[in-house]
């Protein structure tokens with residue numbers, strides 16, 4: 578399949594990146610991060626999540642973050658909602674759209690959202706109905722698509738089945754998450770090939786954590802499979818609190834560098850992106866996880 582001319586990057590740093598941070602991060606710092614990502618030209622930013630603060634304390638201030646960000650027309654400001662309460666809170670906060678999240682592995686579903694896969698899908702039905710009434714689009718996630726921290730290997734057919742349930746209930750796009758970053762390019766191609774048997778490729782996205790250093794290769798493999806939407810995290814921040822040892826998503830700066838090199842348009846400004854990454858890393862007191870930013874900041 579020829580490479581696409583345009584790719585949409587979904588910036589998940591303020592959510593997937595920061596959710597794993599134990600140290601307090603002020604609302605002002607989160608707001609500044611989102612505003613800088615907007616200024617860098619991201620068209621989709623996952624700002625936070627409306628989950629139980631007992632489960633993920635760092636996301637507790639998401640409503641305040643939504644209240645203070647400077648919104649730019651045409652940019653999607655999204656949030657995760659695990660249940661109807663989360664959806665209502667997200668709606669009240671003024672999200673552009675929400676994302677629901679399921680898993681391809683039963684053990685991960687239990688650890689992450691305390692219910693089975695089928696229970697989680699049932700919980701999403703009223704969210705879909707209410708979202709439709711309010712004109713809010715819903716994105717779907719499937720976790721553990723290329724391996725589970727508790728169950729090991731996950732069959733692509735199992736991923737396809739959960740993804741298809743999300744798509745059938747009305748998710749306009751389903752993002753396939755390599756939560757623990759164990760996937761490799763061959764497995765990634767097989768996965769998209771199998772899932773594309775049920776869902777059009779244009780409705781699928783890739784979400785690669787970079788734990789084993791495979792994320793960029795997996796994105797390239799996905800491009801060859803006709804996938805044009807990828808989730809990434811500024812400075813490579815993050816991980817999943819319920820997948821021990823999992824590192825952050827692939828760094829947005831590194832994906833942008835690869836896409837620029839391939840002549841694929843994203844509308845994102847590299848200098849502004851690197852500056853946004855540097856500032857949040859200063860706040861967190863840690864070096865960037867982006868190879869590109871490391872080099873560019875040193876020169």
Ligand code: HMG
Pocket residue numbers: 593596626627628629630631632633657659660662663664666678689690691718719720721754755756784786816817818819
């Ligand atoms: P539970 O304990 O089974 O639920 O948690 P519950 O209904 O018994 O409620 C427990 C408490 O949470 C109650 O408070 C509820 O009111 C409250 P209490 O009475 O004890 O004071 N509660 C809420 N509070 C705020 N917002 C809500 C909400 N719902 C209940 N929406 C639940 C079930 C789903 C709530 C919990 O397991 C949860 O919040 N899990 C979220 C886990 C999470 O956010 N994980 C990270 C995101 S997923 C991810 O990172 C993967 C992804 O990046 C893709 C990939 O990489 O694969 C997307």
Ligand code: MG
Pocket residue numbers: 593754756784786816817826
């Ligand atoms: Mg993730």
